[in-house]
Each structure stands twice: as structure tokens, then as C-alpha cells.
Amino acid sequence: MTAVTLGPEGTYSHRAATAIADGDEIDFRQSVTAIVDAVARGEHDRGVIPIENSIEGSVTESLDALAEYDVAVVREIVTPIRHALLAQGPEFDTIASHSQALAQCRSYLDREYPDATLEAVASTAQGVEFAREDPSVAGIGHPDNASNGIEVLAEDIQDQDSNATRFFALAPAEERSKGGGKSTLVVYPNANYPGLLLELLEPFADRDINLTRVESRPSGQRLGDYVFHIDIEAGLYEARTKEAIEDLEKLAEKGWVRRLGSYDTEHVVG
Numbered sequence: 201m202t203a204v205t206l207g208p209e210g211t212y213s214h215r216a217a218t219a220i221a222d223g224d225e226i227d228f229r230q231s232v233t234a235i236v237d238a239v240a241r242g243e244h245d246r247g248v249i250p251i252e253n254s255i256e257g258s259v260t261e262s263l264d265a266l267a268e269y270d271v272a273v274v275r276e277i278v279t280p281i282r283h284a285l286l287a288q289g290p291e292f293d294t295i296a297s298h299s300q301a302l303a304q305c306r307s308y309l310d311r312e313y314p315d316a317t318l319e320a321v322a323s324t325a326q327g328v329e330f331a332r333e334d335p336s337v338a339g340i341g342h343p344d345n346a347s348n349g350i351e352v353l354a355e356d357i358q359d360q361d362s363n364a365t366r367f368f369a370l371a372p373a374e375e376r377s378k379g380g381g382k383s384t385l386v387v388y389p390n391a392n393y394p395g396l397l398l399e400l401l402e403p404f405a406d407r408d409i410n411l412t413r414v415e416s417r418p419s420g421q422r423l424g425d426y427v428f429h430i431d432i433e434a435g436l437y438e439a440r441t442k443e444a445i446e447d448l449e450k451l452a453e454k455g456w457v458r459r460l461g462s463y464d465t466e467h468v469v470g
């Protein structure tokens with residue numbers, strides 16, 4: 201098996217991929233969309249992408265890629281995120297990291313480095329690479345990225361100690377599993393009328409199925425038109441889930457319903 205995740209080496213996504221990869225070869229891409237594309241094309245057996253953070257919320261590029269490409273979600277990995285400030289030394293004026301990491305450390309950065317320029321780059325490890333090449337740049341990432349001239353200037357700089365991120369392990373669409381305690385669906389109703397969202401959620405409430413997440417993302421078709429991402433606490437194999445999705449499909453007859461798959465949550469210590 202081969203896996204693909206966000207690079208370069210040392211990203212949080214890489215750490216999550218390593219935790220589930222069983223020694224498999226891991227390849228890297230510069231964006232979440234490129235990872236999902238590689239799995240959809242069958243270039244890799246597994247892809248690991250960040251989905252949601254406890255401080256900053258959804259990784260919108262991931263949600264949009266899951267609505268666009270036909271892939272399966274086969275595992276969910278939750279891991280604590282503890283950020284360090286990494287640089288060649290204290291003389292830097294720019295802090296480069298993934299937009300989620302910059303946002304997760306907003307209070308610390310405002311307090312300690314109010315004059316620094318914040319630069320969003322492809323990943324945390326990419327920011328550390330830039331810091332390795334340039335003493336005027338610092339990165340934010342996992343402290344294990346400190347090596348080859350980079351030191352840890354501060355640890356645990358995230359705004360909340362409980363900072364955690366959910367990652368999905370993706371597989372080609374035909375490997376979709378119906379077994380597991382949770383499932384993810386993407387719904388595009390292609391309609392807009394009073395009570396639509398209420399109607400979309402009723403099939404689950406009526407069958408006592410708990411929702412763990414509802415997110416709306418613009419469909420890109422027109423302003424005010426949305427795709428909904430729904431996580432439920434039930435497996436696709438269950439009769440109540442099948443019935444709820446049949447109701448959902450009737451409501452979304454002008455659009456579509458995609459079952460991304462069922463899985464169990466795995467907690468991995470960072």
C-alpha cells in the first residue's frame with residue numbers, strides 16, 4: 201500500500217498518516233486538493249487530509265475537494281496539536297505557516313509578535329523549510345521539525361491546550377465501507393425554500409440518529425446555493441441509516457447525495 205499526504209515531511213498530516221500507515225511508503229503533495237485528486241485517480245491507495253480543528257473549524261479546501269471528487273472515507277483520526285515556534289534564532293520578522301496554524305496561535309502571535317508579518321504557506325513543515333533557508337523567517341509546527349539549524353523558540357503556543365484536529369484517511373470510491381459507528385454524507389439539494397435545511401435533517405432526528413457535524417459550503421453555482429456536509433453517529437449498514445438516506449435522496453432529487461463511507465474514530469497521540 202502507498203499513502204499520500206500534505207508535505208513536505210514533518211506536517212501534522214504526515215504524522216497522522218504515519219500513525220495509520222503500518223510502515224507503508226508515504227508520498228507528499230502541496231495541497232489537499234492534489235491529495236484527493238491522487239487518490240481519485242488511483243495513484244495511491246490511501247490519502248490523509250485534515251478536516252476540522254477544534255479552534256479554527258473546518259479546513260474548507262478539504263470539504264470542497266470531498267464534494268468535487270468521488271472518493272471514500274475509510275478512517276477518522278483525531279490527534280492533539282501542540283505548536284512550537286521554530287527559527288534559526290530570535291531575529292526574524294516574518295512568521296510562515298499553514299493558515300490553520302497561524303489562526304490557532306492568533307492570541308500568542310498578537311501578544312508576543314505584534315509587528316511580525318504573517319505569511320500563509322502550503323503547510324507547517326513548508327514554513328519551517330523557509331525558516332531553515334532564511335534567518336528572517338520563523339515557522340510554526342510540531343517541535344520535531346527542529347533540526348539542521350532550526351531551534352525551538354517557544355512551545356505550546358496554540359490558543360487552547362485542548363487543540364485537536366480530525367483527519368480523514370481516503371481510499372478509492374470502490375473501497376467504501378458500510379461498517380463503523382460514524383458515517384459522512386455530502387448533500388447538494390440544488391433547491392432553496394423556507395425549511396429546506398430542517399427537512400434535510402428531519403430524516404435523522406425521526407430515527408434517533410445523532411448528528412456530530414453539519415457544515416454548509418457554497419456550491420460555487422450561484423450566491424446562496426449550498427452543499428451540506430453531514431456526519432452522523434450511525435453506520436451505513438444500519439436499516440435506520442438506509443431509510444434516512446432514502447428520504448434525503450427524495451428531498452435532493454434535483455441534486456445529489458454522496459455517501460463517503462462509514463468508519464470508527466481513532467485517537468492518536470501526536
Ligand SMILES: O=C(O)C(=O)Cc1ccccc1
Binds near residue numbers: 206210214281324
Ligand atoms: O500543515 C500541516 O502540518 C498540516 O498537516 C495541516 C494542519 C495545520 C495545522 C494543524 C493541523 C493540520
